[in-house]
Amino acid sequence: MLQTRIDLDAIAHNVRVLKEKLGPVKLMCILKADAYGHGMERVAPVMEKAGADAFGVATLAEAVALRKHGSDLPITAWLWDAREDLTEALASRICIGVPSLEHAKALINTEVPARVYIKVETGMHRSGVDEKDWGQVFELLRDAAQIEVLGLMSHFACADEPDTPYNDVQEINFRRALVQAREAGLECPLNHLANSPATLTRPSAHFEQVRVGLACYGLEPVPGVDHGLRPAMTWAANLVNVKPIEAGQGTCYGLTWKAKQSGFLATVPCGYADGLPRAFQGKLQVGIGGKLYPQVGRVCMDQIVVDLGDNPFEVAQGDEAIIFGTGGMSATELADAADTINYEVLCLPTGRTVRAYEGGLDLA
Ligand SMILES: Cc1ncc(COP(=O)(O)O)c(C=O)c1O
Incomplete structure (x- = not known):
């Protein structure tokens, strides 16, 4: 999801x-x-x-x-x-x-x-x-x-x-x-x-x-200034796969990234058809269980792959992965890494993304 x-x-x-x-x-x-x-x-x-x-x-x-x-x-x-x-x-x-x-x-x-x-x-x-x-x-x-x-x-x-x-x-x-x-x-x-x-x-x-x-x-429009705003959007998905990879093996189209040592990869069901630009390749760190893991290889149409290293925290299929927001990179951090602005990052999620609302009950 x-x-x-x-x-x-x-x-x-x-x-x-x-x-x-x-x-x-x-x-x-x-x-x-x-x-x-x-x-x-x-x-x-x-x-x-x-x-x-x-x-x-x-x-x-x-x-x-x-x-x-x-x-x-x-x-x-x-x-x-x-x-x-x-x-x-x-x-x-x-x-x-x-x-x-x-x-x-x-x-x-x-x-x-x-x-x-x-x-x-x-x-x-x-x-x-x-x-x-x-x-x-x-x-x-x-x-x-x-x-x-x-x-x-x-x-x-x-x-x-x-x-x-x-x-x-x-x-x-x-x-x-x-x-x-x-x-x-x-x-x-x-x-x-x-x-x-x-x-x-x-x-x-x-x-x-x-x-x-x-x-x-909830995003700051001026770099380095904090007005006590709270970011409202988190882009998240559940891992569809965690699989081993051997040293020297590559992942995704063109095998543009190759594992330096044997370890594990995780697959996140989010790709450029969902609004994650192919140009973000290698710039995104995905949050899983409170830790950041590098996205590696090409951004595909429906999926990206994350390098778990030797998976010390036993990340498993079904675990939640944060593309940006609470538990991952902030929208501003992702924007900085990808050489864009946080405004654009908020507008990325499309495709198969569904919205889930939290809070607002006292305002209903
Ligand atoms: C005419 C106009 N006014 C206000 C805004 C809101 O800008 P901001 O998101 O920086 O508050 C925009 C957004 O670009 C705009 O085009």
Whole structure:
């Protein structure tokens, strides 16, 4: 059985830690990508009961699905095609992020009441209304009777490097956009710029609301900093085989790893079809019985193999193996070893992985 165990109490704890830190600033919990792999449907009510003020997702489809799961909190989506039909999203009371002049024009053409955040370009250069278009977008949306502009939003490019001066540049640009929007007659009562790292390290960027994803799931967004968050996800499987290997024999496709001495190998039913990248070969250490063992040879479609050495702790078929999480490498350790980020590690488990939820009972 290959599963991600999701600790709902950890998620509630993390939301409470954030709420306490934020005081009057509102907390928008980010649930995109099925709650960073944790399962939006189960996670959202826990966050709501722990104090979330609003939810954010990327796409309109994610937002509509979240509303159908029963949440009544404000839900914002910001990643949409300007030709997309907004009818269902607007009927579901989704707040829309407006990331370009074309999107603003599409919105005013719908003639359906809409609540929006204008997503302004401040330096990420990915998605956001370019400064040359700020004035036109502010005026278009101000003059559209069916549209209520709740505020501005933008996104940091380098908030996980708190000391980089570029964060100051983006914050200054955001403030300039806000002044211009208010001069254009938009009230902008609810503005947000900060993601997890900026929320934890940069109070000046909190404005009236923050958008927090990673920290809600208990991972630190800034290397080497500890805010008392609790990781919520563990990726685990039961060993399907423990078998002997002789010195000089190899394992898995291409026999890229060969045993230096005779010993034992264990097989974990998790492969690249389950989201474990083939490029992680040799970088992962699997936790079994509280000890870490190196994954060896190629990552296969459905399986990986772990070197147990001479198996001093008598690891056996059926024992639980931790790919990351409690009892194994942390998601951050695995990310560091594999030269990626903990955000990506949380999004890995797919394929045959099933989710199993723990805790959350006092919040039910
Ligand atoms: C626009 C936007 N806001 C907020 C977030 C949440 O970021 P984090 O997980 O660092 O809190 C993201 C995620 O990438 C995002 O794209």
